[in-house]
Amino acid sequence: MPNTTPHSDTHSDTHAVQAAGSRLSRRQFAMAAGGAAxxxxxxxHAQSPAQPAAPASGPGPATRPxxxxxxxxxxxxxADGTVxxxxxxxxxxxxxxxxxxxxxxxELGADWTRIRTAMPDQVTPDYRLPMGQQxxxxxxxxxxxxDPLRRAAAQTRELLTLAAxxxxxxxxxxxxxxxxxxxxxxxxxxxxxxQLVQAASALPVPPSPVxxxxxxxxxxxxxxxxxxxxxxVTGRALYAVDMKAPGMLHGAxxxxxxxxxxxxSMDPASVRDMPGxxxxxxxxxxxxxxxxxxxxxxxxADKLAIRFKPTPNDRASSAExxxxxxxxxxxxxxxxxxxxxxxxxxxxxxxxxxxxxxxxPFLAHACMExxxxxxxxxxxxxxxxxxxxxxxxLLRDCSAAGGYKPEQIYFHNAYLGGGFGRKTHAEAAxxxxxxxxxxxxxxxxxxxSRADDMQQGQYRQAMMxxxxxxxxxDGRIQGLRVRVAGPQMGRDNGVALINGIADPMSLNGIIDxxxxxxxxxxxxxxxxxxxxLSPWRSIANxxxxxxxxxxxxxxxxxxxxxxxxxxxxxxxxxxxxxxxxDRVAQSAHWASPAPAGVxxxxxxxxxxxxxxxxxxxxxxxxxxxxxxxxHVAIDCGRAINPGQVEAQMSGxxxxxxxxxxxxxxxxxxxxxxxxxxxxxxxxxxxEEPQVVTSIVDIGSPLxxxxxxxxxxxxxxxAAAAASLSGKTVxxxxxxxxxxx
Amino acid sequence: xxxxxxxxGRRVRVEAAAExxxxxxxxxxxxxxxxxxxxxxxxxxxxxxxxxxDPARSCITPVGALAHRQxxxxxxxxxxxxxxxxxxxxxxxxxxxxxxCQCGQLMSAAVLLRTTPKPSDADITEAMAGNLCRxxxxxxxxxxxxxAVRALSA
Numbered sequence: 001m002p003n004t005t006p007h008s009d010t011h012s013d014t015h016a017v018q019a020a021g022s023r024l025s026r027r028q029f030a031m032a033a034g035g036a037a038x039x040x041x042x043x044x045h046a047q048s049p050a051q052p053a054a055p056a057s058g059p060g061p062a063t064r065p066x067x068x069x070x071x072x073x074x075x076x077x078x079a080d081g082t083v084x085x086x087x088x089x090x091x092x093x094x095x096x097x098x099x100x101x102x103x104x105x106x107e108l109g110a111d112w113t114r115i116r117t118a119m120p121d122q123v124t125p126d127y128r129l130p131m132g133q134q135x136x137x138x139x140x141x142x143x144x145x146x147d148p149l150r151r152a153a154a155q156t157r158e159l160l161t162l163a164a165x166x167x168x169x170x171x172x173x174x175x176x177x178x179x180x181x182x183x184x185x186x187x188x189x190x191x192x193x194x195q196l197v198q199a200a201s202a203l204p205v206p207p208s209p210v211x212x213x214x215x216x217x218x219x220x221x222x223x224x225x226x227x228x229x230x231x232x233v234t235g236r237a238l239y240a241v242d243m244k245a246p247g248m249l250h251g252a253x254x255x256x257x258x259x260x261x262x263x264x265s266m267d268p269a270s271v272r273d274m275p276g277x278x279x280x281x282x283x284x285x286x287x288x289x290x291x292x293x294x295x296x297x298x299x300x301a302d303k304l305a306i307r308f309k310p311t312p313n314d315r316a317s318s319a320e321x322x323x324x325x326x327x328x329x330x331x332x333x334x335x336x337x338x339x340x341x342x343x344x345x346x347x348x349x350x351x352x353x354x355x356x357x358x359x360x361p362f363l364a365h366a367c368m369e370x371x372x373x374x375x376x377x378x379x380x381x382x383x384x385x386x387x388x389x390x391x392x393x394l395l396r397d398c399s400a401a402g403g404y405k406p407e408q409i410y411f412h413n414a415y416l417g418g419g420f421g422r423k424t425h426a427e428a429a430x431x432x433x434x435x436x437x438x439x440x441x442x443x444x445x446x447x448x449s450r451a452d453d454m455q456q457g458q459y460r461q462a463m464m465x466x467x468x469x470x471x472x473x474d475g476r477i478q479g480l481r482v483r484v485a486g487p488q489m490g491r492d493n494g495v496a497l498i499n500g501i502a503d504p505m506s507l508n509g510i511i512d513x514x515x516x517x518x519x520x521x522x523x524x525x526x527x528x529x530x531x532x533l534s535p536w537r538s539i540a541n542x543x544x545x546x547x548x549x550x551x552x553x554x555x556x557x558x559x560x561x562x563x564x565x566x567x568x569x570x571x572x573x574x575x576x577x578x579x580x581x582d583r584v585a586q587s588a589h590w591a592s593p594a595p596a597g598v599x600x601x602x603x604x605x606x607x608x609x610x611x612x613x614x615x616x617x618x619x620x621x622x623x624x625x626x627x628x629x630x631h632v633a634i635d636c637g638r639a640i641n642p643g644q645v646e647a648q649m650s651g652x653x654x655x656x657x658x659x660x661x662x663x664x665x666x667x668x669x670x671x672x673x674x675x676x677x678x679x680x681x682x683x684x685x686x687e688e689p690q691v692v693t694s695i696v697d698i699g700s701p702l703x704x705x706x707x708x709x710x711x712x713x714x715x716x717x718a719a720a721a722a723s724l725s726g727k728t729v730x731x732x733x734x735x736x737x738x739x740x
Numbered sequence: 741x742x743x744x745x746x747x748x749g750r751r752v753r754v755e756a757a758a759e760x761x762x763x764x765x766x767x768x769x770x771x772x773x774x775x776x777x778x779x780x781x782x783x784x785x786x787x788x789x790x791x792x793x794d795p796a797r798s799c800i801t802p803v804g805a806l807a808h809r810q811x812x813x814x815x816x817x818x819x820x821x822x823x824x825x826x827x828x829x830x831x832x833x834x835x836x837x838x839x840x841c842q843c844g845q846l847m848s849a850a851v852l853l854r855t856t857p858k859p860s861d862a863d864i865t866e867a868m869a870g871n872l873c874r875x876x877x878x879x880x881x882x883x884x885x886x887x888a889v890r891a892l893s894a
Contacts, residue, residue, distance in 0.1 A: 092838055093836075093837030093838030093839065093875045094837070095837070225831070225834055226834050226836070228836070228839065229830070229831050229834055229835070229836055229839075230831060232836040232839030232842055233826075233827045233830040233831060233835075233836065233842060233843075233846060234774070234814065234815070234817070234818065234827065235772075235773070235774015235775070235813070235814035235815050235817075235843045236774070237839055238773070239776075239840060241773075241776075241777065242767075242773035244771070250768070275757065293756070293760075293764055293768045293769070294764060294768065295756075295760050295761065295764040295768075366874060367838075367840075367874060368776070368778050368784065368786055368838065368840040368841050368872070368873075368874045369776070369778075369838070369840045370777070370778075415838070415839065416838060417776070417838050417839070417840025417841075418838045418840060418874045418875065419838075420874075447777070449780060450778065450779040450780055450781070450784075643834060644834075647834065647837060647877070647880070650876060650879055650880075651837055651875045651876040651877065652876070653876065654873075654875075654876025654878065655874070655875075655876055658876075676779050676781055676783055677779055677783040677784050677872055678781075678783050682872060682874065683876065683878070684869045684870075684872060684878075685864070685865050685868040685869050685871065685873075685878045685881065685882070686865030686866075686868075686869055686878075687878075688876065688878035688879055690879070691879065
């Protein structure tokens, strides 16, 4: 059984590579830390030590990957033949470690049953996305990393092949790499990778490796069982919260219930005598109580005498924030985020005007594993045991908070018990760093309670939108005016505004919409929010998908057209959108009437490089909408692990349905009212619809899989709910209209 | 103060105060981290263990109440046929995504199959509704339970 712990690479050859990295032609060996395994360490180009994170430029579109990444950054082969893949993306449930390992193993010719996966223990440029950061974001795990990983594997394979050719005195062309061996088919002779490591490491890295042709790609494209499943059904899989270190202590937090309030005063003596308490450590916005067990720390944190300063947020409420967003919908002109054609002219002689306001609430990520991090802060080295989506954010914030140089920061990467965008931030890492320092450098594991996790902000933003369309006599949208009201989440997260105006984390899905509408004007009336905001699975598309697609369904109805035909009419020249629409219509028998009592809704969204169409089939039960079946068609290019594409489709449907039906956060007196799964209700067993997934392959480029199936669900559901109830559904969740 | 427990068939003496939830004793004092903290108030099921023949939320079960009771955790699930059949079905269906809730899911499913060897879909829903999965793996959990039932009756 493959060893699949995501723990950091414990080999020390990063340093060795750095030492020799300035000489591009030099090969070298690096002895593993334990001295047991001899590994290939081939510096293809100079590796610089970890640098401070570049300013975030946001998860923009995938750019062509830089080709020169050192193969040794991703592949280590030991003398005993063990192949270790160092993977740049965190495993938070999306199955990415299996997918990335499939790409590497196939190209390398490794024995799939004998590989190990791990993650790098330091951030170097080789592990960074084009945005300049090591992040697990934007559904880039396959669509960006596929090419660099494949290339690194091909380079390593060619080195091993060259070494085997010398050893066997046969031409390179007569050899192939299969199941961990270089094989000479003509004579049946074969040499294991492990036997070739030493010789291969002395050879120059081929600058232009030849990739395996399609007919030799035997692993990718077929459903392959996940490498992490066996450990996840026995309790052996280690998440950040499970990490241990000698001498470790536990930290519980006491943070301001009002967003962004600072500490006015606290009295550590109020808890000093409680069982197990070791220290009370001031941190931004509150305190960490350190104790011998988390339970003891938590008891003391709850009892800690602490006062917070008043803030302008003390009276913030959902009612007031909603009022400000509604006012912003009505507000006068703001700079256009996108302007195409002449919208004013399009509205001068319309056949029909369609207008609708939409609203979505704040959402929590509510990862099953609450926010946590363990840190050991020594004078010249910081160790972080973490499940993070953003090593570079932790690097940046811990450098700032602790005065460490980036190359002094080491990551012990664990599985994430869910991420959804929330585990991009570094609050717990900074708290653990400060706590560890306060107890003389012992490791401290800081764990937030579920209520801390749900009430400390970093939400998916609340947002409103006004759509106004001018339809011509043929029912075509000639002009569309979109006003979005709400925060600029991207700017809050350090993402540059496009042309200084358009915030991709607020407007993606609108400013890049696929519908062909000749006259379009989009603007964003900014309404700041009291709390910190964080990307939530599919980011802006999680709500712009609802705004655009719900409105398209309303426009189709106003035009008296079938929603599928109406979309086709506006999507000419968009083959991916048309392909998934056709496939989902086929799957749902769209052309035939729905069974009695069943209503259907349709939506299609392209995001994160993939097009996804969905048909929701729902009934009313006791006045509430019950979703029975969801048909999904995705074009993500070639599906690397089709079974996991299906898993992401059905998981995304459940995720999106939870927040479309019931879950939302509300604010009162500057604090969040919900605290746990009792008042933030996600779907439970028995509420899950049947999900029927079709993977459409029309030769498109590789697309994302973890996020793109979230956006279409809510608008498709809203259309079905509207048919069933006769009500107009323009806000989420449906429970607010008594429909769930 | 110390409490004598029977965990996965082994006698253990633990030192935690009597009111300490079993979850933290398992995770921190005994180093058994397969049982997970999800909510601390019995709403999510990630911490599910067996006490005697019943499922229990270890995050709200004081260790002092368990003296001499039989506790089983995920680390002991493979000790019987039902547990092994469930784990095999979970693997065959690749049920977990993030996997954080899955130990609790398996522990709830094991109690179900012990009391109801041939569960209906409604039985599964009732037995499993207390175990949240944020990744939405419910369809595969259901299919895996049905598969385990078939394997056990074969």
